[in-house]
Amino acid sequence: xxxxxxxxxxxxxxxxxxxxxxxxxxxxxxxxxxxxxxxxxxxxxxxxxxxxxxxxxxxxxxxxxxxxxxxxxxxxxxxxxxxxxxxxxxxxxxxxxxxxxxxxxxxxxxxxxxxxxxxxxxxxxxxxxxxxxxxxxxxxxxxxxxxxxxxxxxxxxxxxxxxxxxxxxxxxxxxxxxxxxxxxxxxxxxxxxxxxxxxxxxxxxxxxxxxxxxxxxxxxxxxxxxxxxxxxxxxxxxxxxxxxxxx
Amino acid sequence: xxxxxxxxxxxxxxxxxxxxxxxxxxxxxxxxxxxxxxxxxxxxxxxxxxxxxxxxxxxxxxxxxxxxxxxxxxxxxxxxxxxxxxxxxxxxxxxxxxxxxxxxxxxxxxxxxxxxxxxxxxxxxxxxxxxxxxxxxxxxxxxxxxxxxxxxxxxxxxxxxxxxxxxxxxxxxxxxxxxxxxxxxxxxxxxxxxxxxxxxxxxxxxxxxxxxxxxxxxxxxxxxxxxxxxxxxxxxxxxxxxxxxxx
DNA sequence: CGAGCGATTGAAAAGACTCAACCACCGTGG
DNA sequence: CCACGGTGGTTGAGTCTTTTCAATCGCTCG
Numbered sequence: 001x002x003x004x005x006x007x008x009x010x011x012x013x014x015x016x017x018x019x020x021x022x023x024x025x026x027x028x029x030x031x032x033x034x035x036x037x038x039x040x041x042x043x044x045x046x047x048x049x050x051x052x053x054x055x056x057x058x059x060x061x062x063x064x065x066x067x068x069x070x071x072x073x074x075x076x077x078x079x080x081x082x083x084x085x086x087x088x089x090x091x092x093x094x095x096x097x098x099x100x101x102x103x104x105x106x107x108x109x110x111x112x113x114x115x116x117x118x119x120x121x122x123x124x125x126x127x128x129x130x131x132x133x134x135x136x137x138x139x140x141x142x143x144x145x146x147x148x149x150x151x152x153x154x155x156x157x158x159x160x161x162x163x164x165x166x167x168x169x170x171x172x173x174x175x176x177x178x179x180x181x182x183x184x185x186x187x188x189x190x191x192x193x194x195x196x197x198x199x200x201x202x203x204x205x206x207x208x209x210x211x212x213x214x215x216x217x218x219x220x221x222x223x224x225x226x227x228x229x230x231x232x233x234x235x236x237x238x239x240x241x242x243x244x245x246x247x
Numbered sequence: 248x249x250x251x252x253x254x255x256x257x258x259x260x261x262x263x264x265x266x267x268x269x270x271x272x273x274x275x276x277x278x279x280x281x282x283x284x285x286x287x288x289x290x291x292x293x294x295x296x297x298x299x300x301x302x303x304x305x306x307x308x309x310x311x312x313x314x315x316x317x318x319x320x321x322x323x324x325x326x327x328x329x330x331x332x333x334x335x336x337x338x339x340x341x342x343x344x345x346x347x348x349x350x351x352x353x354x355x356x357x358x359x360x361x362x363x364x365x366x367x368x369x370x371x372x373x374x375x376x377x378x379x380x381x382x383x384x385x386x387x388x389x390x391x392x393x394x395x396x397x398x399x400x401x402x403x404x405x406x407x408x409x410x411x412x413x414x415x416x417x418x419x420x421x422x423x424x425x426x427x428x429x430x431x432x433x434x435x436x437x438x439x440x441x442x443x444x445x446x447x448x449x450x451x452x453x454x455x456x457x458x459x460x461x462x463x464x465x466x467x468x469x470x471x472x473x474x475x476x477x478x479x480x481x482x483x484x485x486x487x488x489x490x491x492x493x494x
Numbered sequence: 495c496g497a498g499c500g501a502t503t504g505a506a507a508a509g510a511c512t513c514a515a516c517c518a519c520c521g522t523g524g
Numbered sequence: 525c526c527a528c529g530g531t532g533g534t535t536g537a538g539t540c541t542t543t544t545c546a547a548t549c550g551c552t553c554g
Contacts, residue, residue: 087410087411087413087414088414089414089415089417089418089419090418090419090492091418093418095413095414095417095418097410097413097414108403109403109406109407110403110407111403112399112400112402112403113400113403113404113406113407114400115403115404115407118407118408118410118411119407119410148395148399151399152359152395152398152399152402153359153360153361155359155399155402155403155406156355156356156357156358156359156360156362156402157360157362158406159356159360159402159405159406159409160356160357160360160362160365160366161365162406162409162410162412162413163334163344163365163366163409164334164365165409165413166334166342166344166409166412166413166416166453167334167335167336167342167344168336169413169416169417169453170336170342170416170453170454171336171337171338171340171342171453172336172337206413206416206417206418207417245337
């Protein structure tokens with residue numbers, strides 16, 4: 001990190017300095033998270049370049065990466081852990097739009113749009129995250145048509161997913177949305193169990209915490225899930241599919 | 248159109264042939280809709296190419312351009328008129344995601360993602376629309392970095408907008424969402440009045456038609472809007488802002 | 495061991511939806 | 525030219541889902 005932070009909106013950059021330990025020495029080339037990511041088919045040469053420029057750190061639980069309204073200075077490459085991406089409604093209530101897992105690159109949308117972030121992101125658990133500066137990232141996009149196409153593809157795909165998300169929000173009951181959310185979360189968390197606070201889960205489903213808890217209880221009584229203190233184990237995927245209307 | 252349609256999913260291509268009159272002779276170079284569009288800063292040379300390849304037609308009201316689940320064969324360039332982009336929920340109810348006006352290019356998301364359409368599109372009124380085949384469009388993207396960057400920017404911008412849309416759906420009351428919708432529609436329709444069926448408007452707001460009608464009545468009684476048979480005139484923008492929570 | 499956050503439960507209120515009926519406009523065909 | 529049928533718009537009443545508020549519980553960390 002070569003510059004002193006000026007804009008206090010840009011939390012991550014300041015926080016980076018407070019983190020326990022850097023793992024900058026880890027090479028992208030052997031990064032297991034990379035293979036499935038957008039950087040999956042980037043050339044060796046570019047990876048070396050990336051290794052030199054990136055800045056990697058461990059993040060504690062509940063640390064913000066960036067905040068809605070601030071200007072992006074780079075992208076975050078999630079090497080391990082889970083990150084929630086959310087916006088805040090008028091009463092300050094979070095709406096979780098997406099939960100990212102290892103391999104995902106976070107925050108390039110705002111950078112490409114030239115606007116401020118429209119969403120915030122923060123860690124849900126301890127995470128290992130590499131930071132790539134704006135310049136470097138934009139350079140890579142100019143250089144690598146593979147990366148560029150991958151990004152366009154990703155953006156388009158997400159746009160489609162969000163159309164479905166919107167429709168679900170508008171038309172499905174909370175029960176149906178919860179089933180849908182559990183299916184998505186199952187994919188994100190497996191082989192582990194879903195591990196979120198009730199509030200985060202409620203903010204993902206788009207409901208009140210109390211409603212969520214009542215519905216979880218219903219699902220438990222119907223034998224669809226098991227609850228271990230806070231973690232949720234999916235028992236009956238088919239039934240969830242049926243409830244969610246995913247067929 | 249050089250190929251006979253094979254897949255009946257691809258409605259527009261078949262329908263193209265049934266349309267009244269082609270306006271292929273119109274040059275992109277002097278197209279007033281183009282200037283503000285993604286094609287705004289494309290080079291002359293490429294425009295000439297486009298002129299040769301594109302296929303332009305008039306569409307009647309309520310004609311589909313493409314349908315959810317089918318594979319894209321090109322993009323639609325909206326020269327005049329309005330087009331709704333929507334998905335269908337499980338009960339077949341439409342959720343309108345976006346309403347496009349002249350100058351917009353429709354349907355490139357699915358093409359870039361390599362997936363089937365996740366949304367459907369159909370005209371809301373008589374429209375003048377040019378069709379550009381997949382190959383041609385992808386070529387243009389490869390060639391023109393201006394266009395490419397414009398597209399990445401557009402995709403990113405929309406992704407941000409959809410995050411806000413999701414949050415609105417999840418957290419705002421129908422009254423607030425209606426106010427928000429009217430503000431958006433005002434921008435799209437001005438200087439004309441908003442002209443949508445009550446059902447389409449309800450499907451945009453994400454509510455039942457009856458509820459929508461009752462709220463419109465409220466707004467009218469509060470002096471926020473005027474209703475002329477079906478068209479809606481905005482009287483008090485500030486109040487709408489306040490209700491929508493847009494500040 | 496106590497503070498405090500996260501989880502849970504209950505009861506009442508509110509918002510929105512559904513269903514059913516009715517109205518109004520418009521184009522068509524006799 | 526008018527009656528007819530149909531679509532889109534409107535209204536009312538009852539129901540149900542979901543939220544809100546308030547209170548309690550329970551685990552975890554210092």
